[in-house]
Amino acid sequence: MAESKVRKAAAPAVKARKPESQLAMVRRARKINRALAELYPYAHPELDFDNPFQLLVATVLSAQTTDLRVNQTTPGLFAKYPTPEDMAAAVPEELEEIIRPTGFFRNKAKSLLGLSAAIRDRYDGEVPGRLEDLVTLPGVGRKTANVVLGNAFGVPGITVDTHFGRLARRFGWTAEEDPEKVEAAVAEIFPKSEWTMLSHRVVFHGRRICHSRKPACGACPIASLCPSYGEGETDPEKARTLLKYEMGGQPGQRLRPPADYPGEAAARATAAEHEGAVPDMADVEVAE
Numbered sequence: 032m033a034e035s036k037v038r039k040a041a042a043p044a045v046k047a048r049k050p051e052s053q054l055a056m057v058r059r060a061r062k063i064n065r066a067l068a069e070l071y072p073y074a075h076p077e078l079d080f081d082n083p084f085q086l087l088v089a090t091v092l093s094a095q096t097t098d099l100r101v102n103q104t105t106p107g108l109f110a111k112y113p114t115p116e117d118m119a120a121a122v123p124e125e126l127e128e129i130i131r132p133t134g135f136f137r138n139k140a141k142s143l144l145g146l147s148a149a150i151r152d153r154y155d156g157e158v159p160g161r162l163e164d165l166v167t168l169p170g171v172g173r174k175t176a177n178v179v180l181g182n183a184f185g186v187p188g189i190t191v192d193t194h195f196g197r198l199a200r201r202f203g204w205t206a207e208e209d210p211e212k213v214e215a216a217v218a219e220i221f222p223k224s225e226w227t228m229l230s231h232r233v234v235f236h237g238r239r240i241c242h243s244r245k246p247a248c249g250a251c252p253i254a255s256l257c258p259s260y261g262e263g264e265t266d267p268e269k270a271r272t273l274l275k276y277e278m279g280g281q282p283g284q285r286l287r288p289p290a291d292y293p294g295e296a297a298a299r300a301t302a303a304e305h306e307g308a309v310p311d312m313a314d315v316e317v318a319e
């Protein structure tokens with residue numbers, strides 16, 4: 032009895048599904064963006080970096096692992112190879128050993144050596160600030176290029192990673208699965224000036240509340256705007272236990288989060304943890 036009351040109380044004000052016009056969808060999408068901006072005013076990239084080269088390297092390393100694991104790996108990496116010239120001249124086995132905890136380390140080392148050499152030889156040692164140049168670098172696809180453009184160069188970009196694609200479909204913004212098609216569909220809905228922050232907000236929501244396997248619908252502040260309410264746990268108490276990072280009272284992914292981040296910074300991994308790193312697959316990024 033008590034449980035049914037809780038369930039009833041949790042149900043959001045989503046009306047029975049009617050076909051939605053494109054205009055109504057766009058209005059609802061923009062409301063979601065505004066609500067997410069209120070929920071995550073501190074949304075930011077969750078990779079630690081100090082310059083475009085560090086962000087590029089960290090983004091390449093983030094494929095198939097967590098940002099936390101990358102953030103625990105890059106301080107040692109950048110201490111040893113601070114510039115593209117230094118990294119291009121690395122002994123491959125030594126580079127592999129440092130990035131091993133991020134997984135797929137042989138391929139990633141090849142990409143880092145290749146992109147560092149290309150930046151040294153073709154771009155005078157500076158990471159290029161144009162999409163068409165970035166995607167010519169080894170291991171750099173459109174998603175990585177957009178991360179770097181949006182966060183290191185201030186060029187608006189929509190970053191369609193696994194979280195963004197999943198949420199765009201749950202929100203009913205698109206039915207597309209292909210990241211480039213998702214990007215094109217979302218670009219039609221939002222003004223360019225919103226693209227970078229929208230990407231961070233949606234990814235924040237995907238990592239904290241709207242998880243891939245068990246979205247915490249019963250604790251989701253935008254449930255009334257979401258046609259997929261009910262895909263996950265609707266019981267508010269149970270849903271609250273699913274929240275992650277600062278929403279769940281846990282440390283975040285960055286060792287050096289921005290000053291306005293309300294959660295705790297992540298801790299450096301101990302040597303043993305680093306060696307035996309097993310990423311939380313719920314938060315793992317898919318390769319490009």
Ligand code: SF4
Binds near residue numbers: 201249261
């Ligand atoms: S209501 Fe559920 S599916 Fe919709 S955004 Fe919230 S957690 Fe995700």
